[in-house]
Amino acid sequence: MAMQRELFKHIFKKPFTLRYPFKDKEKVHIPSDFRGKIAFYRDRCIGCSMCFRVCPAEVIEMTDDEKGKRPMFYLDRCTHCAQCEDVCPTKSIELTSQYESAGTDRTQMILK
Amino acid sequence: MPEFSVIVGPQHPALKEPESFTFWVDGDDVVRTEVRIGYAHRGIEKAAESRTYIQNIPLIERICGICNVAHTICYTQNVEYLYGREIPRRAEFIRTIIEELNRIHSHLLWIGIAGHEIGFDTLLMYVWRDREVVMDLIEDMTGNRVSTALMTIGGVTRDISPELVTKLRKGLDLLEERTKYYEKVVSRESTVLSRVKGIGILTREEAIKHCAVGPTLRASGVKSDVRAEDAYAAHDEVPFEVITSDTCDLFGRVVVRVYETIEAIRQVRYCLDHIPSGPVRIRLPNTPPRGESVSRVEAPRGEDIHYVRSDGTDRPARYKVRAPTLGNLAALVEMLTPKGDYRVRVADIPIVLAGIDPCMCCMDRTARFIEPSKDREWVWTWNQLKKYAKARR
Numbered sequence: 001m002a003m004q005r006e007l008f009k010h011i012f013k014k015p016f017t018l019r020y021p022f023k024d025k026e027k028v029h030i031p032s033d034f035r036g037k038i039a040f041y042r043d044r045c046i047g048c049s050m051c052f053r054v055c056p057a058e059v060i061e062m063t064d065d066e067k068g069k070r071p072m073f074y075l076d077r078c079t080h081c082a083q084c085e086d087v088c089p090t091k092s093i094e095l096t097s098q099y100e101s102a103g104t105d106r107t108q109m110i111l112k
Numbered sequence: 113m114p115e116f117s118v119i120v121g122p123q124h125p126a127l128k129e130p131e132s133f134t135f136w137v138d139g140d141d142v143v144r145t146e147v148r149i150g151y152a153h154r155g156i157e158k159a160a161e162s163r164t165y166i167q168n169i170p171l172i173e174r175i176c177g178i179c180n181v182a183h184t185i186c187y188t189q190n191v192e193y194l195y196g197r198e199i200p201r202r203a204e205f206i207r208t209i210i211e212e213l214n215r216i217h218s219h220l221l222w223i224g225i226a227g228h229e230i231g232f233d234t235l236l237m238y239v240w241r242d243r244e245v246v247m248d249l250i251e252d253m254t255g256n257r258v259s260t261a262l263m264t265i266g267g268v269t270r271d272i273s274p275e276l277v278t279k280l281r282k283g284l285d286l287l288e289e290r291t292k293y294y295e296k297v298v299s300r301e302s303t304v305l306s307r308v309k310g311i312g313i314l315t316r317e318e319a320i321k322h323c324a325v326g327p328t329l330r331a332s333g334v335k336s337d338v339r340a341e342d343a344y345a346a347h348d349e350v351p352f353e354v355i356t357s358d359t360c361d362l363f364g365r366v367v368v369r370v371y372e373t374i375e376a377i378r379q380v381r382y383c384l385d386h387i388p389s390g391p392v393r394i395r396l397p398n399t400p401p402r403g404e405s406v407s408r409v410e411a412p413r414g415e416d417i418h419y420v421r422s423d424g425t426d427r428p429a430r431y432k433v434r435a436p437t438l439g440n441l442a443a444l445v446e447m448l449t450p451k452g453d454y455r456v457r458v459a460d461i462p463i464v465l466a467g468i469d470p471c472m473c474c475m476d477r478t479a480r481f482i483e484p485s486k487d488r489e490w491v492w493t494w495n496q497l498k499k500y501a502k503a504r505r
Contacts, residue, residue: 002301003234016241029248033270035255056167081170081261086269095255
């Protein structure tokens with residue numbers, strides 16, 4: 001009976017849960033440094049392969065193009081640990097606040 | 113009436129993790145208990161040996177979801193011991209802050225689970241609603257609710273901003289108020305008291321004999337805490353009281369966890385007040401020198417021990433983890449064994465099991481093979497396992 005008052009207080013209150021994804025999309029709490037989907041700025045990359053070396057989930061594969069080595073990301077394997085962002089000397093990798101990445105096509109999860 | 117056995121697990125709807133328990137029961141009384149572990153061996157230690165030290169941080173983090181901070185602190189400071197280098201003081205404070213926030217989240221989660229196991233789901237719903245406050249604070253600080261990925265070898269990856277400090281203080285005030293309210297609820301509510309008082313008795317002598325750890329040990333009246341005995345991170349400076357209880361039963365375990373939550377809130381506040389300025393990490397070379405080291409951390413569930421051996425390459429030659437639940441398992445069997453006047457009823461099994469805050473998947477490290485028909489037991493080496501895998505292919 002110790003929680004009686006607390007329970008009565010909440011009878012007329014609205015539910016605490018959000019009705020995501022049908023409603024309340026704007027109310028979802030996303031912190032400013034959220035570790036979401038990777039964004040890659042190809043023009044800044046110098047091809048040092050540091051991201052490839054620190055990635056624990058083998059997301060990154062180094063490919064060759066006319067400018068030299070450049071990373072290719074298989075985002076479906078990504079664990080969002082941000083070690084690649086942390087180690088990148090030219091800030092060409094950034095973890096955005098995008099969190100909705102479900103899809104039916106696996107090839108869309110390849111980032112070049 | 114003859115005894116018969118009730119086998120629970122490894123796959124059982126009431127048991128969330130794959131572990132097998134055999135309860136020998138006589139009517140409503142449990143006569144003896146057998147536990148068999150090793151169903152969730154994930155090969156993390158072997159995987160750690162094939163990855164570099166920096167790649168291992170997210171892997172070690174996944175040993176346990178709930179006490180991920182304790183495991184990563186243990187790992188990173190273990191590797192730092194190999195280098196023989198100290199990390200900046202600010203990083204140590206940030207490590208302490210996130211560790212204590214993690215403890216608050218883990219203990220509140222446990223109080224909810226305990227409420228659920230005794231059929232008091234109101235407590236579960238309300239505690240977990242308030243746990244969202246600390247989850248949001250962790251998310252603001254690290255960018256994710258559970259997997260923090262904050263630790264790195266040589267410090268931490270993210271600094272804390274003044275705005276975050278204000279946010280943390282606000283959240284902590286709310287958490288303290290709510291935790292104090294739940295402390296009142298669990299110590300006054302008769303439905304809770306009748307299910308936890310005098311249940312799951314583990315005396316002081318038994319707790320020491322069976323090497324219990326963490327809140328289970330402290331609820332048996334033993335003042336033991338790694339943070340006090342072998343201070344790591346900023347625990348040498350942050351004042352705190354080791355909470356103990358001499359009731360030696362489940363009630364003690366509830367009380368210890370509730371007061372530890374309040375103590376953790378105080379520790380975070382102290383850290384926020386006294387955090388020094390400066391860098392948050394130092395850069396270390398990829399390859400640590402040859403050597404071996406052991407590090408201990410007080411995880412929310414108890415003492416967590418990691419061992420590392422380096423052979424001078426960029427990958428560990430051997431990595432060993434002793435997760436806290438393994439230490440409590442022998443004590444758990446003792447709690448489920450009747451002695452003298454103490455009876456163990458079938459209905460008390462779930463809450464006694466939940467009472468040690470088990471995390472079975474963190475604990476499974478080796479696989480032992482048993483062939484009951486031939487009465488044979490053996491352990492395979494890595495090469496034998498590889499041979500077996502090739503033969504099966």
